[in-house]
Amino acid sequence: MTAAPAIPGSASGLPGPRKRRRLSRKLAPWLFLAPGMLMFLIYVIIPILQSMWISFYQWDGLSPKHWIGMENYVELLDDDAxxxxxxxxxxxxxxxMLAIPAGLFIALFLNQKLRGIRLYKSLFFFPFVISQVVVGLIFSWFYAPGFGLFFALTKWLDGTGIAILANPHLVTYGIIAAGLWPQIAYCMILYLTGLNSVAPDQIEAARLDGAKGLKMLWYVVLPQLRPATFIALVVTIIGALRSFDLVSIMTSGGPFGSSRVLSYYMYEQALSEYGYRMGYGAAIAVVLFAIMMIFISGFIWKMWRDERGL
Incomplete structure (x- = not known):
């Protein structure tokens, strides 16, 4: 008697070709994602969990930690700073949020076919390519008493001049104006990219129906710019919440702490010569992270609903 031929994937116990292909198709995406997921775990997830853990301690960064539970968070509730x-x-x-409509209208202007439009695009694109440190220095000179252009203009108007970075009531608005300059340029680039994908046949159909001006923008153009608007909104909110560099360069939190933001106050408490309170700084970081997660979770939820068509 001759032995029956072995059936792949049955008597031998080894997976057949089809099973191997299915298994490889299932494993391939995870193999490609594994390096990125590992880096995300090491450099993002683990530091976040460590910050949360440190926030329950009193620690100067060198000596042994001392467990204090929720005392750092209780202290935050009575901290005027x-x-x-x-x-x-x-x-x-x-x-x-002003950066989003401003970037949109500048992009609409630059998207037209006009003579010298490339020069205008370069001028509006310039703030995006320079660092925040340079932006902070430029606006510090712009606001500087004595030789700053803004100070000279206000002095010409009211006779005394406004030292905006020395005024506790105006300093935050002056720094925000400096931050809006590159942020508007970033939103403009996003919308310029989105305008290139606007369907021309829909524009022509809307013109034949008599739509023009704001109606054309609202009912035809903006619905096609939803992905660009979504990204601009996310990036702008994150940029507003992590506004550290401009505050550090322009005022160092002054005058009298009136221009502090949470990210700078965290640094001031945890790492500056005035603090070295790692636990308290970590508690501030956790609060800032929670605020960011509220917005990010909302955006992820909306993206998921849009993809599912709900």
Missing amino acids: FYTSLKNNVIWLVLY
Whole structure:
């Protein structure tokens, strides 16, 4: 008697070709994602969890940690500097939203076929390519008493001049104006990219129906710019909440702590010569992270609903 031929994937116990292909198709995406997920775990997730853990300690960064539970968070509730920083972050968040419509209208202007439009695009694109440190220095000179252009203009108007970075009531608005300059340029680039994908046949159909001006913008152009608007909104909100560099360069939180934001106050408490309170700084970081997660979770939820067509 001759032995029956072995059936792949049955008697031998080894997976057949089809099973191997299915298994490889299932594993391939995870293999490609694994390096990125590993880096995300090491450099993002683990530091976030460590910050949360440190926020329950009293620690100067060198000596042994001392467990104090929720005392850092209780202290935050009675900290006037924390409330000033939180209020300034809210002001940043509200006024930074101006970058989105401003970037949209500049992009609409630059999207037209005009003579010399490339030069205009270069001028509006310039703030995006320079660093925030340079932006902070430029506006510090712009506001500087004595030789700053803004000070000279206000002196010409009222005879005394306004030293905006030395005024506790105006300093936050002056720094926000400096931050809006590159942020508007970034939103403009996003909308310029989105305008290139606007369907010309829909524009022509709307013109034949008599739509023009604001009606054309609202009912035809803006619906096709939803992805660009979504990205601009996310990036602008994150930029407003992590506004550290301009505050550090332009005022170092002054005058009298009136321009602090949560990110700078966290640095001031945890890492500057005035603090070295790692646990308290970590508690501030956790609060800032929670605020960011509220917005980010909302955006992810909306993106998921849009993809599912709900």
